[in-house]
Amino acid sequence: MDPTDTAALPEAAAPFLPPIERPDWAYWGVFAFTALLFFRPQDTIPVLAPLHLPEVAAIAALLAMFGHRLTRRLPLVRATPELAGVGAMALVMLLTTPFSIWPGGAMATFLDVYIKVVLVFMLIVNSIKGIRALHQFVWLIVIAMGYLAGRGVFDYMRGVNLIKGDRLRGPIDGLMGNPNDFAMNMVTFLPFAVVIAISRGRPLLRLVAGLISLLMLATVLFTKSRAGLLGLFVMGIVLLLQMRKIRPGISVAVVVGLLAATPLIPASLWTRASSIVNPAEDDTGSREARKELLRQGWQTFLTHPLTGVGAGQFQNYNPPERLEPSRETHNVALQVAAELGIFGVGAFLYLLTRLVAALFWTKRMFPRPTSHQPKRPKGAVTPIEAFRPAEHESMRRQLAAMTASFAGWMVCAQFASVGYYWTFYYLFALIVAARQIAIERFTAARLAMSPATPAWKEKLTA
Numbered sequence: 001m002d003p004t005d006t007a008a009l010p011e012a013a014a015p016f017l018p019p020i021e022r023p024d025w026a027y028w029g030v031f032a033f034t035a036l037l038f039f040r041p042q043d044t045i046p047v048l049a050p051l052h053l054p055e056v057a058a059i060a061a062l063l064a065m066f067g068h069r070l071t072r073r074l075p076l077v078r079a080t081p082e083l084a085g086v087g088a089m090a091l092v093m094l095l096t097t098p099f100s101i102w103p104g105g106a107m108a109t110f111l112d113v114y115i116k117v118v119l120v121f122m123l124i125v126n127s128i129k130g131i132r133a134l135h136q137f138v139w140l141i142v143i144a145m146g147y148l149a150g151r152g153v154f155d156y157m158r159g160v161n162l163i164k165g166d167r168l169r170g171p172i173d174g175l176m177g178n179p180n181d182f183a184m185n186m187v188t189f190l191p192f193a194v195v196i197a198i199s200r201g202r203p204l205l206r207l208v209a210g211l212i213s214l215l216m217l218a219t220v221l222f223t224k225s226r227a228g229l230l231g232l233f234v235m236g237i238v239l240l241l242q243m244r245k246i247r248p249g250i251s252v253a254v255v256v257g258l259l260a261a262t263p264l265i266p267a268s269l270w271t272r273a274s275s276i277v278n279p280a281e282d283d284t285g286s287r288e289a290r291k292e293l294l295r296q297g298w299q300t301f302l303t304h305p306l307t308g309v310g311a312g313q314f315q316n317y318n319p320p321e322r323l324e325p326s327r328e329t330h331n332v333a334l335q336v337a338a339e340l341g342i343f344g345v346g347a348f349l350y351l352l353t354r355l356v357a358a359l360f361w362t363k364r365m366f367p368r369p370t371s372h373q374p375k376r377p378k379g380a381v382t383p384i385e386a387f388r389p390a391e392h393e394s395m396r397r398q399l400a401a402m403t404a405s406f407a408g409w410m411v412c413a414q415f416a417s418v419g420y421y422w423t424f425y426y427l428f429a430l431i432v433a434a435r436q437i438a439i440e441r442f443t444a445a446r447l448a449m450s451p452a453t454p455a456w457k458e459k460l461t462a
Contacts, residue, residue, distance in 0.1 A: 023127070023128075023129075023130075023132075023133045023136070024064065024068055024127065025060075025061070025064035025068070026061050026062075026064040026065035026068060026123060026126065026127040027061075027127040027128065027129075027133055028061075029057050029058070029060045029061020029062075029064055029065075029123070029127075030057075030058070030061045030120060030123040030124055030127055031136075031137065031140060032057040032061075033054050033057040033058045033061060033120060033123075034120075034137070034140055034141070034144070034426075035140060035144065036053050036054040036057060037054055037175070037422065038141070038144035038145070038147075038148065038175075039144055039147060040172050041053075042054075043172060043173075058116070058119060058120060058123070061123050061127070062119065062123065065077075065123060065126055065127060069126075077122055077126055078125065078126050078436070080125060080432060080436070081354055082125070082351070082354045082355070082358065082428065082432045083121070083122055083125060083432075085347065085350045085351045085354055086117075086118050086121050086122075086351065086425070087118065088347045088350070089114075089344070089347040089348060089351065090110070090114055090115065090118050092340050092341075092343045092344045092347050093106075093109070093110050093114055093311045093340060093344070093420075094110055096307040096308055096310060096311070096340055096341060096343075096344070097110065097310060097311070099304075099306075099307035099308075099310070100307075100308075100309060100310020100311070100313055101309045101310055101313055101316060101317050102310060102313055102316055103310065105310065105312060105313055105316060106310030106311045106312060106313055108312075109310075109311040109312035109313075109420065110311055113312075113420050113421070114311070114420045117420065117421070117422060117425050120422075120425070120426075120429075121425050121428070121429045124137075124426070124429035124430070124433060125429055125432050125433055125436065128430075128433040128437070129436075129437065129440075130437060131387075131391045131394055131395060131437060134398060134430070134433060134434060134437065135394060135398070137430070138192050138196075138398065138401075138430070139196075141189055141192065141426070142189065142192050142193045142196065142209065142212055143212070145185070145186065145189045145190075145193065145212065145216055146193070146208075146211070146212030146215055146216070148170070148171055148172065148176065148182075148185075148219075149186060149212065149215035149216045149218070149219040150215050151171040152168055152170065152171055152182065152215075152219045152222065153215055153218050153219060153222065155168065155171060156168045156222045163178075163179065166224065167179045167222075167223060167224045167225075168182070168219065168222040168223045168224075169182065169223075170182035170185075175421065175422055175423075179223035179224065179225050179228075180223070180225045180227050180228065180412075180415065180416055181416065181418070182219065182223050182225075182228075183219070183220045183223040183225035183227065183228025183229075183231070183232075183412070184225075184227065184228060184231065184409065184412035184413070184416055184418065184423065185423055186216045186217075186219050186220045186223075186228070187220060187228055187231040187232050187235055187408040187409070187411075187412055188231075188405050188408055188409045188412070188423050188427060189216070189405065190213060190216045190217065190220075190232075190235065190405075190408070191235060191239050191400075191401040191402075191404035191405045191408070192398075192401045192405065193209045193210075193212045193213040193216060194209075194213050194239060194243075194401070195239075195243075195246070195397045195398075195400055195401040196209035196397075197209040197210035197213055198243060198246070198247050199246075199247075199397055200247075217232075220232050226415070227411070227412045227414070227415035227416060228412060230411050230412070230415075231408040231409070231411040231412035232408065234407050234408060234410075234411045235404050235405070235407050235408030235411070236404075238403060238404040238407040238408075239400070239401075239404035242400035242401075242403055242404055243400065245368055245396075245400065246396060246397060246400055289324055289327075290330050290415070292323050292324050293324050293327055293328070293329055293330050293331075294329070294330070294331055294334060296322055296323070296324060296329075297314065297329035297331060297334035297335070297337070297338045298334060298337075298338075300314060300317060300338040301334065301337040301338045301341070304338070304341060305341055305342055306341045306342060306343070307340075307341045308337070308338055308339040308340045308341040308344060309338060309339055310339060311339050311340060311420065312339065312420070313339055314328060314329055314335065314338045314339050314417075315327055315328050317338075328417035329417050330415055330416060330417060331413075331414055331415065331416075331417070332348075332413040332414065332416060332417065332418055332419045333345070333348075333414075335417040335418075335419045336348045336419045348419060351428065355406065355427075355428050355431055356406075358431050358432050358434075358435045359399070359402060359403060359406065359431050359435075361435060362395075362399055362431070362434050362435040362438050363399045363403070365438045365442065366392060366395050366396045366399060366438075368396070386438075386441045386442045386444070386445035387441060395434065395437075395438070398430075398434060399434065402427065402430065402431050402434070405427055406427060406431075409423060409424060409427060
C-alpha cells in the first residue's frame with residue numbers, strides 16, 4: 001500500500017502527529033502472555049501450573065481485542081496479507097492431518113503449538129498500534145532474554161544443565177530446551193539489545209542493555225552450537241552494516257572489541273566450529289548424521305509430496321531404510337516440505353516473502369535524516385512530517401535490529417526444525433506491526449495536510 005494513497009485508508013486514521021498513544025487491554029494481555037511464555041514462573045512455582053496462566057492471558061487479550069473492535073464497529077481483526085498467510089499455513093496443517101502417519105500426533109501439534117502461534121501473532125499485529133507500545137514490547141523480550149541468558153551463564157559456571165559434558169542447555173524446556181534452539185533464540189533477539197545499548201541517551205537503560213547483550217553473546221558461545229555460531233557471524237555482519245547508518249564510527253569500536261576478545265574464546269569452541277568444514281574434527285558424528293537427515297527429509301518429501309507425513313511427525317516416520325530414526329530434519333525448509341507437502345512449502349515461502357517485503361518497505365519509509373531534504377512530490381508526505389524526530393530515530397533503530405535478527409534466524413533455521421515455533425512468528429509480528437504503524441501515521445499526516453482538511457485551512461489562514 002502506498003502511504004500517500006488516500007484511496008485505501010486504514011480503519012481509524014490518527015490525527016496529524018497524535019499524542020503518545022496508550023496501549024489498550026488487548027496489548028497488556030499479549031504482553032502478559034509473552035512474559036509468561038519466556039519467564040515461565042509456572043515451571044518454578046508449582047502452585048501456578050494448574051492455573052494455566054499463559055492461556056488465561058491470551059484468552060483475556062482476545063476478548064479485549066474483540067470487544068474493543070466491536071464497540072468501534074470494526075471487523076473482528078485487522079486483515080493483513082501476513083495474517084492471511086499464517087492462517088493459510090494453519091489450514092494446510094489442519095487439512096493434511098487426516099493423511100498423516102499419525103493423525104493424533106499431527107492434530108496435537110496443531111492444537112498445542114500452532115493454533116496458539118496464530119492467535120498470538122494476530123494479537124501482536126492488532127494490539128501494537130504505536131511506537132511506544134512497540135518499544136515496550138521489544139524491551140520485554142530483551143529483558144526476558146537477559147533473564148534466560150543470565151540463568152544459562154550461571155548454570156554453565158556451576159557445571160550444571162550441560163549435555164555431552166560441556167554444552168549448555170536452555171534453562172527452560174520446550175522453546176529453548178536444547179543447545180541449538182537456545183542459541184538460535186539468543187542470536188535472533190540479540191540485535192535488539194545491542195541497538196538499545198548503542199543508542200543515545202538514558203545511560204542506565206543502555207548499561208542494562210549492554211550487560212544483557214554480553215550475557216546473550218556468552219550464552220551462544222557456551223552452547224557450542226555450530227548453527228548458533230554461523231548465525232551469530234552473519235547476524236553480526238548485518239548488524240554492523242546497519243549500525244553504521246545509526247551511529248557512524250561505532251562499527252570500528254565493535255570490531256576492535258571483538259578482536260580483543262578473540263583470544264579469550266576457548267580452544268574447544270574453535271575445534272567444534274572448524275568441524276563445520278572439517279569432518280575430521282567432528283568426533284561425535286553429528287555432522288554426518290545431519291547430512292543423512294537432510295537426505296532423508298528430501299526423500300520423505302518425494303515420497304509424500306502432496307500431504308507430507310503430518311505436522312511434527314517426521315521424527316515418528318521410520319521406514320525400514322531410514323538410517324537416523326526418531327530424529328527431526330534439522331532444516332526448516334525440509335521440515336515443512338516433509339511434514340506438510342508442497343502446499344505447506346508454498347505457504348511458508350509466502351510468509352518469508354511477506355516478511356522481507358514488509359521489512360524493506362518500512363525501512364524505505366525511514367531514511368537517514370540529512371540536512372538537505374529532497375523536494376517532496378506533490379501530495380506526498382515525508383517522514384519528518386509524519387513522525388516526531390525521536391519517533392523517527394526509534395523506528396530506524398528497531399528496523400535495523402529486525403533486519404539483523406531475521407538474518408541470524410534465517411541462518412540458524414537451516415539447521416533446526418523451527419517452522420511452527422514462536423521465535424520466527426514473534427519477529428514476523430513485530431515487523432508487520434512496525435509497518436502498520438508507518439502506514440497509519442503516513443496516511444494520517446496526508447489527511448491532515450490535504451487542502452480539503454479543515455485543519456490545513458486553519459494553517460493557511462493563521
